[in-house]
Amino acid sequence: MANLMTHIVAGYPSLNESKKLVKIMVKNGVKFIEIQIPFSDPVADGKTILDANIKSLKNKINADDCLKLMKELKKEIKIPLLFMTYFNIVYKYGLEKFIKAASRAECYGLIIPDIPIDEESYENYIKLCKKYKLHAIQVISPITPIRRLKKIARVASGFVYCVSRYGITGEKDILNPDLEKYLKLVRRFIKKPLALGFGISKKAHIKAASKHADIVVIGSKIINIYNKAENNKLHEVEKFIRKVNSSLPS
Amino acid sequence: MSLKSYLLNKSGHFGEYGGRYIPEMLIPVMEELEKAFYESKNDKNFLKELRNLYNNYSGRPTPLYFCKNLTKKLGGAKIYLKNEGLNHTGAHKINHCLGQGLLAKKMGKKRIIAETGAGQHGLATATIAALLGLKCIVYMGEKDYYRQRPNVFYMERLGAEVIPVKTGGRILRDAINEALRDLLANPKDTHYLLGTICGPHPYPVMNTYFQSIVGKEVKKQLKKEERRLPDYLVACMGGGSNAIGLFYEFLDDKNVKMIGVEAGGKGIKKENNKCTHAARFETGSKGVVEGFKSIFLQDENGQILDTYSISAGLDYSGIGPQISYLKDIGRIQTDYALDKNVLKAYEILAQNEGIFAALESCHAISRVIEIAPKLSKNKIIVVNCSGRGDKDLFITANKFDKENFQKYLSNFVKNG
Numbered sequence: 001m002a003n004l005m006t007h008i009v010a011g012y013p014s015l016n017e018s019k020k021l022v023k024i025m026v027k028n029g030v031k032f033i034e035i036q037i038p039f040s041d042p043v044a045d046g047k048t049i050l051d052a053n054i055k056s057l058k059n060k061i062n063a064d065d066c067l068k069l070m071k072e073l074k075k076e077i078k079i080p081l082l083f084m085t086y087f088n089i090v091y092k093y094g095l096e097k098f099i100k101a102a103s104r105a106e107c108y109g110l111i112i113p114d115i116p117i118d119e120e121s122y123e124n125y126i127k128l129c130k131k132y133k134l135h136a137i138q139v140i141s142p143i144t145p146i147r148r149l150k151k152i153a154r155v156a157s158g159f160v161y162c163v164s165r166y167g168i169t170g171e172k173d174i175l176n177p178d179l180e181k182y183l184k185l186v187r188r189f190i191k192k193p194l195a196l197g198f199g200i201s202k203k204a205h206i207k208a209a210s211k212h213a214d215i216v217v218i219g220s221k222i223i224n225i226y227n228k229a230e231n232n233k234l235h236e237v238e239k240f241i242r243k244v245n246s247s248l249p250s
Numbered sequence: 251m252s253l254k255s256y257l258l259n260k261s262g263h264f265g266e267y268g269g270r271y272i273p274e275m276l277i278p279v280m281e282e283l284e285k286a287f288y289e290s291k292n293d294k295n296f297l298k299e300l301r302n303l304y305n306n307y308s309g310r311p312t313p314l315y316f317c318k319n320l321t322k323k324l325g326g327a328k329i330y331l332k333n334e335g336l337n338h339t340g341a342h343k344i345n346h347c348l349g350q351g352l353l354a355k356k357m358g359k360k361r362i363i364a365e366t367g368a369g370q371h372g373l374a375t376a377t378i379a380a381l382l383g384l385k386c387i388v389y390m391g392e393k394d395y396y397r398q399r400p401n402v403f404y405m406e407r408l409g410a411e412v413i414p415v416k417t418g419g420r421i422l423r424d425a426i427n428e429a430l431r432d433l434l435a436n437p438k439d440t441h442y443l444l445g446t447i448c449g450p451h452p453y454p455v456m457n458t459y460f461q462s463i464v465g466k467e468v469k470k471q472l473k474k475e476e477r478r479l480p481d482y483l484v485a486c487m488g489g490g491s492n493a494i495g496l497f498y499e500f501l502d503d504k505n506v507k508m509i510g511v512e513a514g515g516k517g518i519k520k521e522n523n524k525c526t527h528a529a530r531f532e533t534g535s536k537g538v539v540e541g542f543k544s545i546f547l548q549d550e551n552g553q554i555l556d557t558y559s560i561s562a563g564l565d566y567s568g569i570g571p572q573i574s575y576l577k578d579i580g581r582i583q584t585d586y587a588l589d590k591n592v593l594k595a596y597e598i599l600a601q602n603e604g605i606f607a608a609l610e611s612c613h614a615i616s617r618v619i620e621i622a623p624k625l626s627k628n629k630i631i632v633v634n635c636s637g638r639g640d641k642d643l644f645i646t647a648n649k650f651d652k653e654n655f656q657k658y659l660s661n662f663v664k665n666g
Contacts (some may be wrong), residue, residue: 043430090554092552119269143272143438148277148278166435223398
């Protein structure tokens, strides 16, 4: 059975709306939510999420706001909530200080795409996450070689985020046709649950992804639905999530 | 330990700076490039080919010219100017473009992508792509795309596709991010020809190596002229490629002082959350951006700030990690030059030596004009004239001869 993970950019379009979005997602069966802390230079993100980052920054959202948001949400929400961001945000905040605060806010784990395992001896990122009982979610790609899969397997915690294809976040028409082969290879080395994300937006994608992955991630698509809806934006998002969840095999 | 060998170390860390802070997808790409680079560095045929292109295509060695008139006028230290502006395409950028172009060929890449601000690095990249028969795509912030039309024109004539980047502030930083996104989407057949000593390992090491030819020539040329080492080396610093190019060969010569000059713009201030300068060492702080750790102009939350400089080549919020390291250990000093003094330096050099320096290089020259008179006549300064000034026509004309130039342009538009 595959679970659904969704994503929001904290403070897009406002903190209040972010809260409502998270609650709607939880109400409609989402099992994990990534809360992105905005960054001025989000290099792994496509236009949809990038624009949302910039808008959120115009609202002057910072890491403290996001930590507060996490804390408030966790008062009512049981499912795991994660922070997604870029390394400079947590580095500038103070790595240990941030990890400690996130842990106190009952955050489940961190997804930071630009801190590869190779920098561990300089940053102690994984070590600090362990110390404060936070999952340092590892990210892998279709071109991650086996020797690196083995290394990543040793530090994997929570689940492992598999990027479905080359490129950045954003909707695409076709899902990677070699998905099955890719995830089978990953499973040989990594025994944690696998999340699959990037470019998943259509019913057919979700069906295909849920066959091979434990967690299916939908990001940009939801922001696009929200942006496109002329009125009752939250209701449109709700409708979409309900539809997606019903198409997941149970 | 020799600083020279440390700066080319295989891990790409320099003290606490440098590294490879990139998404997992790019790691195999950087590993492939790293391997190709360190192999080629010791490959006689590769070096022979590169040397041939340096000499016969770009016109190396570039002259080390004794500025007799300027020296006399300032009445202090002897001033030598390393004229990298006489390279093919008009600046030192061609040095690492030729090196990386050959590497791309060696790795069997079919496609070269690059970022560019003013268009100089894009132009050099498009040039070597044409030379080596590679497809070339240049990312350029939309703002730069429209204000640097002549360079867009040249790149397109060379067969490159120039893509205006519409994200973020639509400047150099956004072009770098977009090039990285392209590489994420095309990790197998594409080489990202990054144009300075920034970015993830191996770019800082690799571009330092390819640029080190500048200082190597200076050492030889000065030895012939003066039979000794210089006392001061002065270079402007955007990403840091021309500065490291000049400094590198002298890093272990303890008595050679080195000064890197940043863009002071309109002064060291912040207006509407934007810097009115690009002087990282004045108000920057440690950060991890675009794949490397260094000093960046950023706010207290780690958001990168927009910068300003009269010269597009220095208008950047980060700086090469080796430069931050050399500054930390006290091996180099840094300083900044204000726009108004840069323009003065531009005119002084032109009218005393008949050389138009790029506005970037005029930052270094401006500092030389200030320090030379304070030094005794037996001291020697070498300043890197990293590029020639032709490319700045629309900026300099606007500053020195606005009315006539506007008349000329409006006539041109009217009559074709």
